[in-house]
Amino acid sequence: MSTPPQYWSLDAATLLAALEARTTGLGATEAAQRLRIAGPNRVDAGHHGPWAAALGSQARNPLLWLLLVAAAISVGVGEVTDAIVVAAILVFGTAISLLQDVRAGHALERLRARTAMRSTVLRDGAPLEVAATAVVTGDVLVLAAGSLIPADAVVLETRELIVGESLLTGEPFPVDKHAGPVAADTPLAGRTNVVHMGTSVRSGSGHALVVATGGATAFGQVAKQLAHRSPATDFELGLRHFGYLLLRAMLALVFVVFAASAIRGHAPIEALLFALALAVGLAPEMLPAVLATMLSGGARRMAKRGVLVRRLEAIENLGNMDVLCTDKTGTLTEGEVRLASSTDAAGVPAPEVLRLARDNAALQAGIVNPIDRAIVAAAVDQAAPLPRKLDEIPFDFTRKRLSVLMDRGGASPLLVTKGAFESVLAVCTAVREHAGVVPLDDAALAAIRARAGAWSREGMRVIAVASRAWPDTTVARGAEAELVFEGFLCFRDPPKAGAAEAIDGLRALGVRVKIVSGDHREVVRHVGARLGFVRDEVVTGAELAQLVDTALWHVVERADMFAEVDPMDKERILVALSHGGHVVGFMGDGINDAPALHAADVGISVEGAVDVAREAADFVLLQRGLDSVREGVLEGRKTFANTMKYVLTTESANLGNMLSMAAAALFLPFLPLLAHQVLLNNFLSDIPSTTLSTDRVDDEMLQQPRGWDLGFIRRFMIVFGLLSAAFDGLTFVLLTMWFRVSPAAFHTAWFVESLLTELLVLLVLRTQRRCWSSRPHAALWGSTLVVAVAAFAIPMSPAGSLLGFVPLPTVQWLALAAIALGYAITIEAVKRPLQRWIARPRPPRRGRFSAPAPMHEPRRRAHARR
Numbered sequence: 040m041s042t043p044p045q046y047w048s049l050d051a052a053t054l055l056a057a058l059e060a061r062t063t064g065l066g067a068t069e070a071a072q073r074l075r076i077a078g079p080n081r082v083d084a085g086h087h088g089p090w091a092a093a094l095g096s097q098a099r100n101p102l103l104w105l106l107l108v109a110a111a112i113s114v115g116v117g118e119v120t121d122a123i124v125v126a127a128i129l130v131f132g133t134a135i136s137l138l139q140d141v142r143a144g145h146a147l148e149r150l151r152a153r154t155a156m157r158s159t160v161l162r163d164g165a166p167l168e169v170a171a172t173a174v175v176t177g178d179v180l181v182l183a184a185g186s187l188i189p190a191d192a193v194v195l196e197t198r199e200l201i202v203g204e205s206l207l208t209g210e211p212f213p214v215d216k217h218a219g220p221v222a223a224d225t226p227l228a229g230r231t232n233v234v235h236m237g238t239s240v241r242s243g244s245g246h247a248l249v250v251a252t253g254g255a256t257a258f259g260q261v262a263k264q265l266a267h268r269s270p271a272t273d274f275e276l277g278l279r280h281f282g283y284l285l286l287r288a289m290l291a292l293v294f295v296v297f298a299a300s301a302i303r304g305h306a307p308i309e310a311l312l313f314a315l316a317l318a319v320g321l322a323p324e325m326l327p328a329v330l331a332t333m334l335s336g337g338a339r340r341m342a343k344r345g346v347l348v349r350r351l352e353a354i355e356n357l358g359n360m361d362v363l364c365t366d367k368t369g370t371l372t373e374g375e376v377r378l379a380s381s382t383d384a385a386g387v388p389a390p391e392v393l394r395l396a397r398d399n400a401a402l403q404a405g406i407v408n409p410i411d412r413a414i415v416a417a418a419v420d421q422a423a424p425l426p427r428k429l430d431e432i433p434f435d436f437t438r439k440r441l442s443v444l445m446d447r448g449g450a451s452p453l454l455v456t457k458g459a460f461e462s463v464l465a466v467c468t469a470v471r472e473h474a475g476v477v478p479l480d481d482a483a484l485a486a487i488r489a490r491a492g493a494w495s496r497e498g499m500r501v502i503a504v505a506s507r508a509w510p511d512t513t514v515a516r517g518a519e520a521e522l523v524f525e526g527f528l529c530f531r532d533p534p535k536a537g538a539a540e541a542i543d544g545l546r547a548l549g550v551r552v553k554i555v556s557g558d559h560r561e562v563v564r565h566v567g568a569r570l571g572f573v574r575d576e577v578v579t580g581a582e583l584a585q586l587v588d589t590a591l592w593h594v595v596e597r598a599d600m601f602a603e604v605d606p607m608d609k610e611r612i613l614v615a616l617s618h619g620g621h622v623v624g625f626m627g628d629g630i631n632d633a634p635a636l637h638a639a640d641v642g643i644s645v646e647g648a649v650d651v652a653r654e655a656a657d658f659v660l661l662q663r664g665l666d667s668v669r670e671g672v673l674e675g676r677k678t679f680a681n682t683m684k685y686v687l688t689t690e691s692a693n694l695g696n697m698l699s700m701a702a703a704a705l706f707l708p709f710l711p712l713l714a715h716q717v718l719l720n721n722f723l724s725d726i727p728s729t730t731l732s733t734d735r736v737d738d739e740m741l742q743q744p745r746g747w748d749l750g751f752i753r754r755f756m757i758v759f760g761l762l763s764a765a766f767d768g769l770t771f772v773l774l775t776m777w778f779r780v781s782p783a784a785f786h787t788a789w790f791v792e793s794l795l796t797e798l799l800v801l802l803v804l805r806t807q808r809r810c811w812s813s814r815p816h817a818a819l820w821g822s823t824l825v826v827a828v829a830a831f832a833i834p835m836s837p838a839g840s841l842l843g844f845v846p847l848p849t850v851q852w853l854a855l856a857a858i859a860l861g862y863a864i865t866i867e868a869v870k871r872p873l874q875r876w877i878a879r880p881r882p883p884r885r886g887r888f889s890a891p892a893p894m895h896e897p898r899r900r901a902h903a904r905r
């Protein structure tokens with residue numbers, strides 16, 4: 040059994056026979072057997088298990104190759120000790136990074152499994168929900184609005200099926216799908232009888248026969264040629280440009296040090312190894328491991344708070360978010376929509392209007408939304424049985440209405456339409472009154488609109504019901520015309536208890552909340568007032584459509600409430616906010632939210648969301664509400680703050696040590712440290728940094744969004760690096776002019792002093808408070824103490840002589856400890872005024888990456904969008 044070539048040109052019967060399938064679907068045993076043979080329905084291009092991904096990441100690390108080059112040179116010139124030390128550091132450093140990467144990969148896979156996509160298929164003639172990876176060739180997919188299509192399939196039957204295919208074809212407009220073969224030479228975009236993996240159902244319903252899964256799909260073929268890579272987050276862009284900054288510094292350092300050593304007459308190979316070691320010493324080689332630990336740890340802590348992370352890199356964007364756009368239903372309101380009244384056009388209670396709405400809601404084949412559930416629940420006492428359904432015009436976000444054709448026992452079928460008030464009213468030409476059906480004149484229109492407006496101002500959502508007799512048993516969109524207005528349905532969905540407090544909590548964190556809703560302007564205004572929105576301005580989708588982009592940028596900055604918007608309006612709002620320099624989050628769960636979730640820097644959905652929304656999101660909430668978002672924001676800020684601790688403390692200390700060693704090489708007849716001693720120093724000083732993911736973060740560091748600022752990082756590195764180099768210079772003078780030590784003793788003393796100062800600067804600069812008032816985590820304390828003890832123990836151990844170290848007299852040990860302590864006291868005394876000076880706003884430099892805001896202050900600059 041195999042899929043025939045050009046399957047889109049075959050009729051259904053031929054295709055079913057070729058695939059040994061049936062319109063009623065496969066049997067459970069049959070499907071399981073096919074799954075064993077074909078394997079999971081998954082596109083593997085660009086997807087690897089945690090071990091393979093971690094090994095690939097390590098292989099792409101340029102520092103690893105730099106160390107390999109250094110080891111090879113050492114072996115080539117007979118420096119066996121250097122080669123052994125470099126190899127040992129290489130093995131241990133890579134092993135630590137590898138284990139951290141694997142742990143992070145396993146954590147992410149477990150989280151993704153909790154939000155894995157599921158699909159509905161026919162098995163043994165009945166609909167069954169299965170994991171999307173379990174779909175096999177020959178399965179019959181049951182398609183409905185909001186579904187992500189899990190495989191390539193040929194349409195067997197449809198009801199107004201409309202599919203968005205921009206992922207594959209690039210065309211922004213959705214496509215009508217229908218059964219029936221097309222010509223064999225029809226290109227992919229023109230195959231109206233085929234639905235493809237990765238595309239989504241916008242509206243309608245249908246059944247489709249799976250013809251290809253996994254890598255055999257059209258999406259899989261594209262993925263094999265170009266493995267998918269999500270756009271870089273703001274944090275990733277900052278990290279990338281930070282890497283470019285270090286690369287320039289490393290290249291300059293290698294050239295200067297090598298030239299200086301050559302001038303002093305040092306052996307060229309020895310000078311080259313020393314220069315390479317200094318370059319490696321400047322680089323934060325443990326940063327990938329530290330980041331992996333921080334992000335996976337953050338994801339685990341967020342999962343405990345009900346926030347599942349689908350993309351680790353987005354965690355720090357969540358922390359940097361300063362605007363959150365959200366729908367109101369279920370997030371800001373209770374989400375339990377209740378029918379408040381069903382009335383005729385005159386506002387008089389009318390059970391018949393409820394009955395028509397119940398028949399429409401119960402018989403429609405699309406997504407069962409809260410409105411439909413509320414209608415059916417309110418009509419539970421209706422004695423009349425459901426009529427027989429004949430046909431349907433599914434809901435879409437252009438028409439904003441849904442129609443069902445039904446046989447209610449009359450002379451002809453009845454078409455019942457319900458939907459957004461104005462959208463239904465627009466296709467009505469008559470109104471039902473007590474005396475019968477009369478034309479819908481201007482006076483009647485004004486009275487109907489006045490009643491709807493009054494209810495909307497009370498915070499009720501108003502939808503309209505209309506009907507008409509229809510002469511046929513099938514129906515198309517053109518039938519929604521010349522309808523009779525039957526009446527109103529009014530629904531209440533009060534603000535959620537605690538929603539106002541949650542909004543205030545986000546505002547206190549510097550996150551501005553904006554309501555973006557498809558509801559009527561007055562409903563949104565009423566809810567906003569109840570939730571404490573001070574400005575009562577509400578901008579509608581119609582008003583947005585009149586604005587050019589430059590005007591829109593100003594409007595979205597000013598307004599906090601948007602109503603009557605469609606999916607494209609939501610996307611425009613987010614793009615405009617991003618253009619204004621904001622890191623923008625969007626929270627949604629419907630089909631209409633997918634474009635906005637893709638456009639947002641931070642996409643947030645909920646566990647019960649439609650497939651297309653959940654798959655587009657970076658985070659999935661197990662419980663709908665802003666409290667979970669607030670917890671996620673705090674966790675993202677903690678992760679970012681601890682990342683910046685590593686970058687700032689490690690790089691300033693590294694730069695100071697590298698500058699001082701480069702300067703010392705100009706004045707000493709020998710190298711201040713041997714290459715393997717530089718690498719060992721750097722390796723040991725990085726060990727405590729790997730525990731920063733668990734470190735405590737001061738409350739003041741969590742109060743505002745923060746971001747990358749390379750100017751701040753560069754100035755911080757230089758200022759504190761020069762301070763570190765000054766104390767290294769004091770050590771240099773003490774050792775050469777006071778103690779007049781031998782080269783081996785100089786190496787030992789310099790090694791211990793530089794290692795101690797790096798450890799101390801981490802403890803002092805990890806907080807803006809006085810270091811004794813902000814306690815580090817026990818893991819950081821413990822690892823720092825262990826490395827400090829090792830700094831003194833290594834020179835006095837048997838391994839010390841192999842590394843070129845010698846024991847020092849007690850007085851020299853005490854002198855080194857005094858210098859390190861003096862360094863820590865000085866840094867503690869000057870860190871606040873220096874950081875304030877470093878943080879002063881400066882005019883931006885053209886051509887330089889500037890992220891939103893430094894670690895120390897709220898974000899002020901425009902950022903690069905995801």
